[in-house]
Amino acid sequence: MRREPPQNIGDYAPLLFPAAMLTVFFVVPFGTMIAVSFFQRQQGGFYMPAFVFDNYGRFLSAFFGGVLGFSLMLAIAVAICCVVLALPFTYLLTRTARSVQVIWLVALLSVLSLSEVIIGFAWSTLFSRTAGITNVLVALGFMGEAKALTPSFGAVLTGMVYQALPYTVLVLFPALVRLDPTLTEAARTLGASPIKAFFTVVVPALRNTITATLIMVFIFALGSYLLPQLLGRPQHWTLSVLITDQAIYQSNMPFAAAMAVFLVLVTLGLVALTVIAGRRGEAA
């Protein structure tokens, strides 16, 4: 197939469709949200078009700063856990027979079909005192008496990692399949153990993929609002939970929009920092 740079305006036509989709489903809603975030809240009612900074002013407090900090920390923790678990798993998966790969991938895809609600309720049962896994440990004699493992930070983290892990594997899988096997073979021939070869050859070769995966899981986890409610205490509620509260229960759209815009800006900032840091690292 020949590849030529576009010669005239007509050659750009195929771009119109994605551009229109992006405009309709992203630019317009996001623009509306930014506009609403400057609207005037009417207490006990809804909102009026205006241009005020009150909504942002209310957000800039130690309280919301703390919630934002926790949300970011939680999302980073989920991203790191997912990549640490998924990278060796996917690497080993790519080296198994085709049929085994298919079975694993189908199993992972079936996890994706579960809704967040089902995942949340399933884990809260598994972590409960009356029907949870601690009962098994008691039966086996490892524990004195059954206890509840939820609500806790560990429960929230487990639920969110469980939810994000299939995505992580599916993102890593193509890159690992394409990884040139001669690289590790060369390392092995030169005397590296399989584990050493994995850390000194596979991981550095996939540095960009790993960074991209971390960012993807981070953003995915940042939007989570159901699992922190189902599995955590109020101090484990993310900013998304408070945004939902404001939008749905307090009918305070301007404040919810302001919080959401702030969250998006902070996220974009962090992603940009990561990308810049990655470039620096490559240049060095």
Place this chain on the structure above:
Amino acid sequence: MNINSIRRRTLLGAGLAGAAALAMPAVLRAQDRSLKVGVYGGYFKDSFDKNIFPEFTKATGIAVESVAEPTGEAWLVQLEQAARAGQAPADVSMMSQVAMLKGQATELWTPIDMTKIKDASNLLDRFINKYPDGRVAGVGAVSWYITLVTNTNVYKEPPTSWAALWDPANADKLGLLALVSNSFLLEVTAKTFMGGTNALDSEEGVLKAFEKLAEVKPNVRLWYRDEAQFEQALKSGEIPMGQYYHDVTGLAAADGHPVRSTFPKEGGIQDSGCWALSRASQKVEEAHIFIDYMCQPAIQATLSRKVGTAPTVKRESTDLTDKEFAAVSSDIEPIIPRYDLYQTKSDWLNQKWTELIVG
């Protein structure tokens, strides 16, 4: 080829129409007149679909399409957004009092003409929701109680007072509603420890109630938004005490689950739902016929028997026996929520509340 594809499409369309008709039996029977009615989804809606709406259609010839609405103010936001676009996802909706007041602020509710409601005189005054200028915004649909509920396996004796929530012996055992405007815990605190809900008149009073309420925090295992989450935990004994709806708890107990609902000596929290008509709805006449029908003492009695709600009409007008009335209500004077606060101070209350439970 062309003809074939048309045929396929026609078939497909007919199939879809058939499936849709099967999925909505109410519409299948539809006469010329119809009404979309929003009621809380789940048990409530099922009960209305089974016990109330078919009879209404039989009596009036107006088909009802019931719409499952989410609890709290989520539905209000949807109705408001839709009304701005001239749409009504439901003509008549059952709305909580806080939502009624918020809807009033934007003139969301079409005023109800009380001369068209034959049984208006039987309605208890506190269940008629009025605009500040006296127009009627909503008419009492049902009322219900939030009470102190316990798991009978864990608590052999029922608690007698809301003060049980503060008892250090109940550490990590409570399930409470997560929002200031649906848990009404400020009112409970004021009635239990501060002599009544009038203590909330001043900002200092509210702050004192918040301070007292903060002492409950170590006892709370779950602040729930989703009722199913707490109900399941209460039945299993995972979270053996909390605040919950009297009607649903009674039904769960009747099904054999080890749960009970107790009216504490300070009273249960009485909340109510109004029938309200969206300003975007064109079905003003049908809506009045519907509201008139629902206000009949006989229908209110049926609701008490089948749904477990308390009547919004005078008790004497119904044929409920003492036992039936006691099952859905109590002689103990109820705690009436301070709805006015949630309108005039809603943002401040919400901020303080969130800081209290999250902080």
